[in-house]
Amino acid sequence: MRARGLIDGSGWLSDAGRMTKERIESLTDDLAAPAYDSLEPSELDQLIADLEPISAALDVAGSR
Numbered sequence: 001m002r003a004r005g006l007i008d009g010s011g012w013l014s015d016a017g018r019m020t021k022e023r024i025e026s027l028t029d030d031l032a033a034p035a036y037d038s039l040e041p042s043e044l045d046q047l048i049a050d051l052e053p054i055s056a057a058l059d060v061a062g063s064r
Contacts, residue, residue, distance in 0.1 A: 005017070006020055
């Protein structure tokens with residue numbers, strides 16, 4: 001990745017790296033949307049509620 005200029009000298013994402021990450025995140029969201037669109041509002045609410053503890057654990061672990 002360093003050869004492509006995605007990571008700067010201190011190990012952080014460069015501007016190009018951040019732009020690439022944003023494009024990847026946007027594409028991932030677009031590709032995942034149809035699966036969520038098929039859920040009823042109550043099913044989506046339940047999914048979010050079920051995933052909140054996992055998300056909180058990832059935040060505590062610094063994994064996001």
